[in-house]
Amino acid sequence: MRSSVRRSGFTLIELLVVIAIIAILIGLLLPAVQKVREAAARMSSQNNLKQLGLALHNYESALGRLPGMAAASGANGNSFGWSVHAQLLPYIEQENLGRGLDFNQPLFVGTFPTPSFQLNPLVQPIAATPVKTFLCPADGQSPLITTNSGGATHAATNYVVCLGSGLGGPGATSPNGIDTRFPSDGMFHYGPGYRLTDITDGTSNTLFMSQCLIGLNMTLTKSAAELTPNERGRVTGNVPGRGLYTGSTGANPGFGPSTPIVASDVSLVTSWRGTRGGSWVWGNATANGFTTALPPNSPTPDLTAHGMGWLSARSNFAGGVCVCLGDGSVRFIRNAINLNTWRGMATRAGGEVLNDF
DSSP: OOOOOOOOOOOHHHHHHHHHHHHHHHHHHHHHHHHHHHHHHHHHHHHHHHHHHHHHHHHHHHHSSOOOOOOOSSTTTTTSOBOHHHHHGGGGTOHHHHTTOOTTSOSEESOTTSTTOEEOTTTHHHHTOOOGGGOOTTOOSOSEEOOSTTOSOEEOOSEEEEOOOOOOSSSTTOOOOBOTTSOOSSSOOSSSOOOGGGOOSOGGGSEEEEEOOOOOSSOEESOGGGOOHHHHTTOEEEOTTOBOOOSTTSSSTTSOOOOBOOGGGGGGOOEEEOOTTOOSSBOOHHHHEEOSSSOTTOSSOEEEETTEEEOOOOOSSTTEEEEEETTSOEEEEETTSOHHHHHHHTOSSOOOOOOOO
16 A cells, blocks of 8 residues: 655745744844944944043143143134144054144134135145044944035044033023133133143043034024934034123123023024034034033034034933043943033032032
8 A cells, every 4th residue: 555645834824923923033133133233332432432531641641731622823723723633643543644734734724704714725635534533333424524614524523522511601500601712611622731630620520521423514494393303413503692601700701791592592593503523623612522511412402602602412322421531431421410410520620519420
């Protein structure tokens, strides 16, 4: 007798069950993969900040003080000088790039704001060179910006120096912004850099650098309510008729009073510049500075007036930003940090008693 073996395949129901199981497994796996990727990007970003913190210490050890946002020679030096980042190039293994910069020469030439005003042609090739240590791998935005003052292409940065608490004016709680042409309560401004011994609050309590999101490289014309969450973190609005209080009891005595910027002024802005983080070579507040007037990743967009204003620390990391402190350590600061603590961390000699951060 011959016996026959009957072979059967998967039934439709069995196939659908297998597909459903695979879909469930993929659904469980993807969030885990995304968390691993974010953790790796965060570690890389913290490593960049660690290198920059060490570079600041080595700079101070070699030259006796930290780098300032250096004013170059010439009529444009006061607001169009070199950045802290540019001065740190030899200390982050970018000596070859740094050799092409002469800090005794003007960064910008021509007369502002006429068409003759432009980035110094001698600097243009270097200014357009992205530096890996200045870029956060979690950002995803193009690092090349073409919409800065003076034209030309600038390579951007995700790491910004601390300009202070952002508190100005006659009231100690008025977040009116910072004008980098004058000393603030923070670590960096146009002018000579501070020494580590100028920090009386303790280097482990004092912010040196944090993060920002690179701008959109375009100007948006819309109301603040129409901005997407991504746009809010990458643009800066210029508030008409506002500024930093500079009267006799304000941050910059002798320069006359200006109406301070307040949060409600966001409703006055209909034009938003996409140049945040827009240059590692130019020592401009919106390009590579931040204050702690508003909390990390604030839902309020950055606002300025006549080069003054508030500029928040921001990142694509869930829940907070990475920072470098004055002792060279790197921390992750949550968005929900107590605002007074956050502001106190930005001062070098404010005497604040800080809660745990």
